[in-house]
Amino acid sequence: MIDVRGLVKTFGLKSVLRGLEFHVDRGEFVALVGPNGAGKTTFLRILASLARPSMGEVRVAGYRLPAQAAAVRVRLGVVSHQPLLYGDLTAEENLFFYSRMYGLTDLEHRVGAILEMVGLHARRRDLVRQYSRGMQQRLAIGRAILHDPDVLLFDEPHTGLDQEAAAMLDTLLQDVAARGRTVVMTSHNLDRAADLAERIDILSKGVIAASIKRDEIDPLDLPKLYRSVTHA
Amino acid sequence: MPEAGSTRVVGDQPVVHRRTGGLGAYLRSIGAIIWKDLVAELRSRELLSAMLVFALLVVLIFNFALELDIRTRETVTSGVLWVTFAFAGTLGLNRSMAVEKDRGCLDGLLLVPVDRTAIYFGKVIGNLVFMLIVEAIVLPLYSVLYNINLFQPGLLAVILLGSIGYVAVGTLLSSMAVHARTRDVLLPILLFPVVLPVLVPAIKASNGFLQGFEMAEILPWLNLLIVYDVIFMAVAFMVFDYVVEE
Numbered sequence: 001m002i003d004v005r006g007l008v009k010t011f012g013l014k015s016v017l018r019g020l021e022f023h024v025d026r027g028e029f030v031a032l033v034g035p036n037g038a039g040k041t042t043f044l045r046i047l048a049s050l051a052r053p054s055m056g057e058v059r060v061a062g063y064r065l066p067a068q069a070a071a072v073r074v075r076l077g078v079v080s081h082q083p084l085l086y087g088d089l090t091a092e093e094n095l096f097f098y099s100r101m102y103g104l105t106d107l108e109h110r111v112g113a114i115l116e117m118v119g120l121h122a123r124r125r126d127l128v129r130q131y132s133r134g135m136q137q138r139l140a141i142g143r144a145i146l147h148d149p150d151v152l153l154f155d156e157p158h159t160g161l162d163q164e165a166a167a168m169l170d171t172l173l174q175d176v177a178a179r180g181r182t183v184v185m186t187s188h189n190l191d192r193a194a195d196l197a198e199r200i201d202i203l204s205k206g207v208i209a210a211s212i213k214r215d216e217i218d219p220l221d222l223p224k225l226y227r228s229v230t231h232a
Numbered sequence: 233m234p235e236a237g238s239t240r241v242v243g244d245q246p247v248v249h250r251r252t253g254g255l256g257a258y259l260r261s262i263g264a265i266i267w268k269d270l271v272a273e274l275r276s277r278e279l280l281s282a283m284l285v286f287a288l289l290v291v292l293i294f295n296f297a298l299e300l301d302i303r304t305r306e307t308v309t310s311g312v313l314w315v316t317f318a319f320a321g322t323l324g325l326n327r328s329m330a331v332e333k334d335r336g337c338l339d340g341l342l343l344v345p346v347d348r349t350a351i352y353f354g355k356v357i358g359n360l361v362f363m364l365i366v367e368a369i370v371l372p373l374y375s376v377l378y379n380i381n382l383f384q385p386g387l388l389a390v391i392l393l394g395s396i397g398y399v400a401v402g403t404l405l406s407s408m409a410v411h412a413r414t415r416d417v418l419l420p421i422l423l424f425p426v427v428l429p430v431l432v433p434a435i436k437a438s439n440g441f442l443q444g445f446e447m448a449e450i451l452p453w454l455n456l457l458i459v460y461d462v463i464f465m466a467v468a469f470m471v472f473d474y475v476v477e478e
Contacts, residue, residue: 050339052477073345082336084343088272100264101344103257127275143340 001026001151001182002047007056009042016042018206019056026150029183031193034203035230040186043203044155047184048078061150074102077144077152081159083136084143087129091120091139094128095146102147110146118142118172134165141172152176154185158192170196190226194219204230261346265354270361272331279327283366287320291370295377305378310438313374313382314431317367317391318398322420324362325402328355329410338410342476352403352472359399367391386441390454394434397461401427404468408475430464433457 004022008015016039024030034040045051047060049069058065061075078084085094095111104110115121118138128136137157144152154173158166173196177183187193193200194214200222202210209229217225273279294312298305332338341351371391375382402423409418433456440450 048339048343050342050477070345070347073343076343078339078343080336080339082339084336084340086268086272086331086337087335088275089268093268093271097264097268098340098344101261101341101346103260103346 001028001061002184003057003059004047005057007043007046007058008054009039009046009051010054016206017046017053020203020207022201022208024182024184026182027180028199029177029185029197030199030201031197032184032186032201032203033188033190033193033226034186036188038203038230039206040203041155044078044153044184044186048076048153049073074147075150077147077149078155079137079140079144079152079157080155081157083128083140085128085136085139088127090125090127091115091131092124094139095142098143098146104147114142114146117175119168132165133160134162134168137161137165137169138172141169141176145176150181152181152183154183156186156188158187158189166192190222191219194222202226202229258347258350261344261350262354262357265341265351266358266361269328269355269358273362279324279331280362280365282327283320283324283362284369286323287316287366287370288373290316290319291374291377302379305380306442307439309374309378309380309382309442310435313370313391313438314394314435316370317363317395318424318427318431320366320370321359321363321395321398321402322423324366325359325399325406325423326409326416326419328359328362328403329406330415333410338407338476348473348476349469351476352407352468355407356399356403356468359403360395363395363399364392367395380442382442384441386450387438390434390437390441390457393454393457393461394430394438397430397434397457397464398427400461400464400468401430404464404472404475407472429460430457433460 002022002024004020007017007020007022009017020039020043032040032043042051046053046058046065049065049072052066060072063071065072086097089097092111092115095114096107099107099111112121115124118141120135120139120142123131123135128139131139140157157173158169161169170192173183173185177196185193185197198214200212200214201208202225210225212222212225291312298308298312329338332341342348371382374380402419405422405426406419409415409422412418433453437450437453437457440453
């Protein structure tokens, strides 16, 4: 579903991604972990067609980026640490707006169902700026799955959430991932990555330094492996 | 895989996609962006109030600074008006794009599978509506303070054309400047030199109508204004995709 070969991304003289190779099968949930500045967000922005690769080949759902970006965007949902929502619109208005932008039909029904799913139907007419951070992230997930994408990209979605909100978000992430979608999530939290994902890739110094299947490693050994890879 | 015009059921909910291509989808996206900007502004009133207060202050300051006779007032009016519109417009352009950037909404728009020029035209029309609202309030006030009739069809047409050109360039440049930390300072520095080809004919044509020149004298400026509107719009259409991307 996602195939990346020899990806290089430079900003001026600084190389952030240095020949990165990455492959995700359909329906797989992959967590991408790594230290600050490893290039996780840059990589996700390239997969999301928000940034152009300097070199290399990137394919999402069989379409090449950036050449076939429009076809990729139809199949892609993105949740970042920012909610990508308008604070001066209500939750319902935000979803109506994005539904129109995605060219969806039967908006009332679809938006209502999504609001039910993320547990915000009762507060659908509240302005988003009055929402807590956790509620905004749940609505952000609703926005990302409005058009029923095949691929979901989560860029540190737990940032700024308290324990309860993070746990609620985990349940929602597992729910949307369980519907056969391909998910790539970046995270700083190894425990959370191990809980949610089937595979954990460690990004360090612009390349995938290690790739581990969850059932092939004891979660207790993960921090040790992480340290050895990122400090190598 | 959601195809254009397809329906599929995921979980309990059928998701129906309209055909994603074509003029209809393009216009619907533009309409959605205009609707979103107007509703958000109606709630917050951040953009219009800032533009309006600034514009009224500029007009008042000029009124006290230029204690002129009626003849001289007519000659400076077009300059004062366009300085007011240009400065107030910059505030609006900055704010309009900052709203998109601050909560990551610009990324949300860029992730939508529509031609990105639809985002540009949606923002242009939204910004133009805000600018025209400010102008509609400033003009009568200016008429009273300076005792000059500004409600001449020719002058109003020039103001409309000038505003279109100004907003066309301004929206493009504000979408560039919004990525910078110093965007509030950067936009006027980028905008004013580039928008001069719009402002100069707008000022000259406005002055021509106010002073009752022959149409033959005004027409070259008017034509120049129209040509620059078209050129700036066409250039923005071609480069917007690259400007908004990292």
